[in-house]
Amino acid sequence: MPETPKIHADHLNIWFGPVYALKSLTLKIADKEILGIIGPANSGKSTFLRALNRLNDLNPKFRMEGSVSIDGKNINESDANTLRKKVGMVFALPTPLPVSIYENIVYGVRRNGLRNKQKLDGIVETTLKAAYLWDEVKDRLQSPGMKLSGGQQQRLCIARTLAVEPDIILYDEPCSGLDPISTAKIEEAMFRFKEKYTQILVTNNTKQAARVSDRTAFFLMGEMLEIDVTERIFTSPSHQRTNDYISGRFG
Amino acid sequence: MKISAHITQKIVFTILLLATLVVILPVLLIIFIIVRDGIGAISWEFLTAMPKMGMRSGGIFPAIIGTLYLVTGTLIFALPLGILSAIYLTEYAADNVLTRMVKFAIINLAGVPSVVYGLFGLGIFVVFLKFGSSILAGSLTLAIMVLPVIVTTSKEALDSVPQSFREVSRSLGATKWQTIRHAVLPHALPGILTGIILAVSRAAGETAPILFTVAAFYLPRLPQSIFDQAMALPYHLYVISTQVPNVEVKIRYGTALVLLVMVLSMNFLAIVVRSQFRKKQKW
Amino acid sequence: MHERGLSLRRFKEFVIESAIYASGVLVIIFVVLIFLFLAKEGLALFKTVSLSEFFFGKKWYPISEPPQFGIFPLFLGSLLVTLGATIISVPVGVASAIYIAEVAPARTKEILKSGIELLAAIPSVVLGFIGMVTLVPLVKTVFKLPTGLTAFSGALVLAFMAMPTIVSIAEDALNAVPRRYKEAALALGATRWQAIWRVTLRAASSGIVAAIMLGIGRVIGETMAVMMMTGNAARIPHSIFNPVRTLTATIAAEMGETVQGSDHYFALFAIGIILFIISFIINLIADFALHRKRL
Numbered sequence: 101m102p103e104t105p106k107i108h109a110d111h112l113n114i115w116f117g118p119v120y121a122l123k124s125l126t127l128k129i130a131d132k133e134i135l136g137i138i139g140p141a142n143s144g145k146s147t148f149l150r151a152l153n154r155l156n157d158l159n160p161k162f163r164m165e166g167s168v169s170i171d172g173k174n175i176n177e178s179d180a181n182t183l184r185k186k187v188g189m190v191f192a193l194p195t196p197l198p199v200s201i202y203e204n205i206v207y208g209v210r211r212n213g214l215r216n217k218q219k220l221d222g223i224v225e226t227t228l229k230a231a232y233l234w235d236e237v238k239d240r241l242q243s244p245g246m247k248l249s250g251g252q253q254q255r256l257c258i259a260r261t262l263a264v265e266p267d268i269i270l271y272d273e274p275c276s277g278l279d280p281i282s283t284a285k286i287e288e289a290m291f292r293f294k295e296k297y298t299q300i301l302v303t304n305n306t307k308q309a310a311r312v313s314d315r316t317a318f319f320l321m322g323e324m325l326e327i328d329v330t331e332r333i334f335t336s337p338s339h340q341r342t343n344d345y346i347s348g349r350f351g
Numbered sequence: 352m353k354i355s356a357h358i359t360q361k362i363v364f365t366i367l368l369l370a371t372l373v374v375i376l377p378v379l380l381i382i383f384i385i386v387r388d389g390i391g392a393i394s395w396e397f398l399t400a401m402p403k404m405g406m407r408s409g410g411i412f413p414a415i416i417g418t419l420y421l422v423t424g425t426l427i428f429a430l431p432l433g434i435l436s437a438i439y440l441t442e443y444a445a446d447n448v449l450t451r452m453v454k455f456a457i458i459n460l461a462g463v464p465s466v467v468y469g470l471f472g473l474g475i476f477v478v479f480l481k482f483g484s485s486i487l488a489g490s491l492t493l494a495i496m497v498l499p500v501i502v503t504t505s506k507e508a509l510d511s512v513p514q515s516f517r518e519v520s521r522s523l524g525a526t527k528w529q530t531i532r533h534a535v536l537p538h539a540l541p542g543i544l545t546g547i548i549l550a551v552s553r554a555a556g557e558t559a560p561i562l563f564t565v566a567a568f569y570l571p572r573l574p575q576s577i578f579d580q581a582m583a584l585p586y587h588l589y590v591i592s593t594q595v596p597n598v599e600v601k602i603r604y605g606t607a608l609v610l611l612v613m614v615l616s617m618n619f620l621a622i623v624v625r626s627q628f629r630k631k632q633k634w
Numbered sequence: 635m636h637e638r639g640l641s642l643r644r645f646k647e648f649v650i651e652s653a654i655y656a657s658g659v660l661v662i663i664f665v666v667l668i669f670l671f672l673a674k675e676g677l678a679l680f681k682t683v684s685l686s687e688f689f690f691g692k693k694w695y696p697i698s699e700p701p702q703f704g705i706f707p708l709f710l711g712s713l714l715v716t717l718g719a720t721i722i723s724v725p726v727g728v729a730s731a732i733y734i735a736e737v738a739p740a741r742t743k744e745i746l747k748s749g750i751e752l753l754a755a756i757p758s759v760v761l762g763f764i765g766m767v768t769l770v771p772l773v774k775t776v777f778k779l780p781t782g783l784t785a786f787s788g789a790l791v792l793a794f795m796a797m798p799t800i801v802s803i804a805e806d807a808l809n810a811v812p813r814r815y816k817e818a819a820l821a822l823g824a825t826r827w828q829a830i831w832r833v834t835l836r837a838a839s840s841g842i843v844a845a846i847m848l849g850i851g852r853v854i855g856e857t858m859a860v861m862m863m864t865g866n867a868a869r870i871p872h873s874i875f876n877p878v879r880t881l882t883a884t885i886a887a888e889m890g891e892t893v894q895g896s897d898h899y900f901a902l903f904a905i906g907i908i909l910f911i912i913s914f915i916i917n918l919i920a921d922f923a924l925h926r927k928r929l
Binding site for chain 2: 647650651653654655656657658659660661662664665667668671672674675725726727729730732733734737738744746748749750751752753755756757758759760761762763764766767768794797798801825826827828848851854855856857858861862882885886889890894902903906909910913914916917920921
């Protein structure tokens with residue numbers, strides 16, 4: 101790619117205690133692309149994702165060598181909390197906090213000190229619309245977030261992430277428990293987001309990666325085996341193992 | 352063979368049930384006796400008047416007030432320290448020797464005999480820091496004594512908040528303390544409240560720690576400052592049962608009843624709060 | 635505006651987090667402080683009284699001329715009462731714990747547990763009072779004694795004070811045994827009792843040991859109920875039906891009458907050191923037993 105990549109992982113090695121989770125990963129991600137990451141369980145996909153917003157730091161056994169740079173700057177040299185506002189994450193299990201829909205969405209911006217009610221209202225509306233949830237909940241913003249259905253909860257979590265205005269959105273198997281309609285709505289949102297955000301999608305569902313991502317990477321046992329334009333990965337991958345995984349022979 | 356095993360089981364289970372009844376029934380019996388023999392003494396005058404005739408009649412008002420002052424003082428010192436310690440243990444402490452020592456220290460504080468707390472309170476607050484026998488000394492002594500109760504229940508409450516809340520909060524850019532303050536503490540409050548209620552109940556009922564640090568046999572006036580001595584319900588009960596002859600039986604039972612009601616109703620409240628908390632936990 | 639807010643917030647966080655760390659460590663400091671203050675006053679006794687005279691002396695006459703500070707009768711008093719209470723409370727308490735944890739139906743379980751909690755909550759002075767007015771005369775008539783104020787009466791009431799501790803910790807230990815252990819035994823054809831006896835109890839044994847130790851600790855440390863029921867005779871008892879004086883009651887009964895800085899004063903603190911050390915050792919053993927289980 102021509103200019104500075106949005107995200108650049110350079111010989112990234114990660115251990116959790118004695119477990120060698122990510123083996124010398126080098127990878128460049130372009131601005132506003134959607135990168136899909138597929139692979140069997142325990143391949144290091146989530147570990148890589150969590151390295152990008154330094155969520156691994158919360159684990160006392162975490163150790164890392166190599167570097168990750170975003171917009172050219174090494175993320176270990178900047179403040180982790182500021183980084184996490186720039187790099188948002190949507191988790192596998194929808195995790196609304198046990199507060200109202202409204203409070204869920206403004207949680208992040210409130211911590212930044214924003215209190216102006218009109219601005220907060222505006223953020224709630226904008227983000228819920230972007231997450232394709234506004235019409236379903238606009239009349240009950242004060243009701244508990246946990247009372248929504250699984251698919252609605254996940255869209256709430258997406259809206260919550262959008263509220264702090266990130267550049268990059270990370271998705272860790274976001275649709276794993278969801279019905280097809282919710283999944284479709286979320287994928288639709290991801291397409292819309294391409295205008296504003298760089299997105300990385302870790303998914304167990306190879307078809308989803310095929311539908312959504314520009315490029316796809318295949319992770320196996322802590323290493324990135326290959327990465328290419330999605331169409332090529334799914335039609336003529338370079339590695340036999342990639343082909344085996346995609347065709348369902350294992351994983 | 353199977354048949355005799357079943358009969359064995361029936362016999363054993365009956366014995367176990369009897370053992371449990373041996374534990375529970377006396378509680379009911381004690382409560383019954385105290386209510387039966389003490390209710391006759393309870394009147395508005397009893398609860399609000401000063402004792403007269405060397406405590407043989409009149410009321411127990413100063414003892415009630417003294418206990419209330421002591422409990423308040425205890426909470427003022429023990430609450431912030433206890434909750435902060437619990438937060439330290441759940442959110443900040445690493446898995447190392449120091450943490451193990453802190454946890455062991457709490458177990459020890461919980462096990463120290465109450466009269467030894469009295470000695471400690473005497474040695475450090477009354478004598479060394481020169482507070483004298485006072486509400487201040489008594490409250491500080493009781494505060495250290497109930498600290499383990501607050502720490503343990505608060506720690507349980509904080510532990511029960513799912514880790515995912517913390518993760519979500521951090522991933523949105525909140526700092527560690529912001530996460531504790533906004534994503535963890537609010538949802539641990541009912542559990543923490545249980546601990547507070549239990550601590551209050553403990554502080555109200557203990558005699559030995561206040562014997563040499565604050566308790567007075569008889570005070571003609573209510574305490575005016577934290578450096579004054581105070582009367583207290585548990586000490587009052589002890590005194591009128593063992594030191595003052597010819598006190599009407601009814602008054603003794605009445606005092607016991609007031610103390611029992613105060614303590615048991617707080618414990619009952621704690622049990623209710625805790626079970627509501629557990630039911631409402633939607634996670 | 636956000637910039638200035640940020641550094642103020644960072645400062646506030648620093649203050650709060652320092653307070654949190656301090657609070658954590660303060661607990662350790664309290665334990666050390668308690669020991670230090672006890673030692674400060676208690677060890678002063680040994681300037682005038684020898685260690686063996688204190689520990690093994692059979693005469694506790696603190697106000698005679700010259701005073702004698704032998705704690706052996708007091709130690710025996712505590713021992714007798716503790717032993718008596720333990721013999722009663724351990725089997726009953728453990729049996730109760732088994733019933734509540736393994737046999738009782740769910741709703742009864744909650745009621746029973748609340749009942750035990752309420753028993754634990756009754757102040758010791760109230761139990762001492764009731765024991766004094768009901769149990770003591772009963773013991774006197776049933777056993778035909780000159781007085782009902784005996785180690786036996788104290789032991790009975792103390793057993794009740796220890797039971798909630800034993801029951802709740804033993805019950806926790808039983809509940810912590812993974813269900814699949816018991817289910818495996820049941821699947822092999824064992825009756826419920828056989829499964830409990832052979833599998834659950836064995837697995838929970840170190841937790842139950844911890845429960846017993848902590849129950850004993852509770853008994854040793856008890857003051858008010860004992861003071862009101864055992865007669866306050868600082869003499870070597872010849873049977874459990876004699877009046878006795880425990881270590882704890884001695885401190886409570888006599889501290890009010892000592893002069894600060896006198897040998898009597900120091901002697902009571904020295905007894906305090908002993909009680910502190912005993913409870914420390916008991917907690918050490920109980921903690922070890924509990925941690926051994928969490929493999």
